[in-house]
Amino acid sequence: MQIIGMLRHVAMACGAGQRPLCSRWTSGLPVRFLGTSSPQSPADASFHSASFSxxxxxxxxxxxxxxxxxxxxxxxxxxxxxxxxxxLSDIRKPPDHVFYSGPFLYADVLDYKRLREIVVNNRITWLFHYSALLSAAGEANVPLARAVNVTGLHNVLDVAAEYHLRLFVPSTIGAFGPTSPRNPAPDLCTQRPRTIYGVSKVYTELMGEYYYHRYGLDFRCLRYPGIISADSQPGGGTTDYAVQIFPDAIRSGKFECNLKASARLPMMYVQDCLRATLEVMDAPAESLSMRTYNINAMSFSPEELAQEVLKHLPEFQISYNVDPVLQAIADSWPMTLDDSSARKDWGWKHDFDLPELVTTMLNFHGSDTRVAQAN
Ligand SMILES: NC(=O)c1ccc[n+]([C@@H]2O[C@H](COP(=O)([O-])OP(=O)(O)OC[C@H]3O[C@@H](n4cnc5c(N)ncnc54)[C@H](O)[C@@H]3O)[C@@H](O)[C@H]2O)c1
Incomplete structure (x- = not known):
């Protein structure tokens, strides 16, 4: 009964011309045949009427x-x-300001049935798959990283293919390795990373592209550089120093860096990263010559970042206490990415270079401190 229903669904999609490769859908759906979904939870129901009018x-x-x-x-x-x-969904408990700012659900990406239930009950059409253990966190717990980054991906790919979702999964500079070209790394080159994070992201790129060619899944992927944000904490990546330096510089005038002064890596301000994500999801399918793109903005070392901070805070001091695990990861990553395809195909253009980044971050944390002192 379910199989017939699904074939009918595929036939309708083909008839409506929704899938450029939809003839391939009939040659084996990536569908796991489960029983009926569990009953809809009250949390799901609460935003049905408002959402899907x-x-x-x-x-x-x-x-x-x-x-x-x-x-x-x-x-x-x-x-x-x-x-x-x-x-928004996660396995963590949301803080008040997030919980009250819009719909939030518990979703463990290792729970395939729950993902299906959320997609069906909320008529999801676009899925952004952000769950992952990042580079440093992954090396600290390889079995968990393998589960979340690989098994979680399998679940997301299958749900997205089954329900014809447009799927975005970020990749990373960590998907390159010591044998990749480093300055710059092109879109297509040798990728032999040596972290579980990097290996799982190469697998993500390849599986997403495989599902695109095999099943017509509308998979889109950007290789993010290290992302620098002011109002959210990084989750255990090698480029986290470039986030932490700003609050430390403002609060104490000092920062201890866990990478070498010369460790040059590609970086991007969060606003550029999120805009790129929306732009590639918005791009007409025919403009995409590839499914996985590099995006680049700026590239700097801790020493160069510190020099820029010094222009604003002349008393600032940086010291180095190099973590050999993180440094080995940084040494295996590119210094910059060639993102000419993204610029040509869908008009990618970054706004923030190093001076704007530093001014923005210091202003944010500076005003934060003034507010904290006033209270
Ligand atoms: N932040 C960066 O600099 C950066 C750079 C390149 C790529 N990316 C990619 O962007 C995405 C988001 O990155 P981020 O920095 O927000 O990561 P993060 O580590 O800050 O957050 C990941 C989230 O995944 C959640 N998670 C863990 N296990 C889960 C599970 N079983 N089910 C559901 N959720 C689970 C965690 O609770 C956490 O909130 C990731 O895929 C990452 O690889 C990030």
Whole structure:
């Protein structure tokens, strides 16, 4: 009964011309045949009526949404598509300001049935899969990283293929390795990373592209550089120093860096990263010559970042206490990415270079400190 229903669904999609490669859908669906979904929870029901009133706006789900990037992405998407059309999810408990700012659900990406239930009950059409263990966190717990980054990906790919979702999964500079070209790393080159994070992201890129060619899944992927954000904490990556330096510089005038002074890596301000994510999801399918793109903005070392901070805070001091695990990871990553395809295909252009980044971050933490002192 379920199989017939699904074949009918595929036939309708093909008839409507929704899938450029939809003839391939009939040659084996990536569907796991489960029993009926568990009953809808009250939390799901509470935003049904407001969300899905017939407009053809995307209905969005973000997994792993309580990390460094997810809340900012939800804010951006809610401005564009409406608050109730964007559901944040995670396995962590949301803080008040997140919980009351729009729909939030518990979703463990290792629970395939729960993902299906959320997609069906909320008529999700776009999925941003942010759940992951990042480079440093992954090396600290390889079995968990393998589960979340690989098994979680399998679940997301299958749900997205089954329900014809547009799927965004970020990749990373960590998907390159010591044998990749480093200055710059092109879109297509040798990728032999030596972290579980990097290996799982190469697998993500390849599996997403495989599902695109095999099943017509609308998979889109950007390789993010290290992302620098002011109002959210990084989740255990090698580039985290470039986030932490700003509050430390403002509060104590000092910062101890866990990478070498010369460790040059590609970086991007969060606003550029999230805008790129929305732009590539918005891009017409015919403009995309690839499914996985590098995006680049600036590239700097801790020493160069400190020099820029010194222009604003002449007393600032940086010291180095190098973590050999993190330094080995940084040494295996590119210094900069060649993102000419993204610029050509869908018009990618970054706004923030190093001077704007430093001014923005110091202003944010400076005003933060003034508020804290006033209270
Ligand atoms: N932040 C960066 O600098 C950066 C750079 C390159 C790529 N990325 C990618 O962007 C995405 C988001 O990154 P981030 O910095 O927000 O990550 P983060 O580590 O800050 O957050 C990841 C989130 O995933 C959640 N999570 C963990 N296990 C889960 C599970 N079983 N089910 C559901 N959620 C689970 C965590 O609770 C956490 O909130 C990731 O895929 C990451 O690889 C980030």
């Amino acid at each position: 017939g407009a053809d706006r995307p209905q969005v789900l973000i997994t792993g949404g309580l990390g460094q990037l997810g809340v900012g992405l939800a804010n951006l998407l809610r401005k564009r598509f409406g608050k109730d059309n964007v559901i």
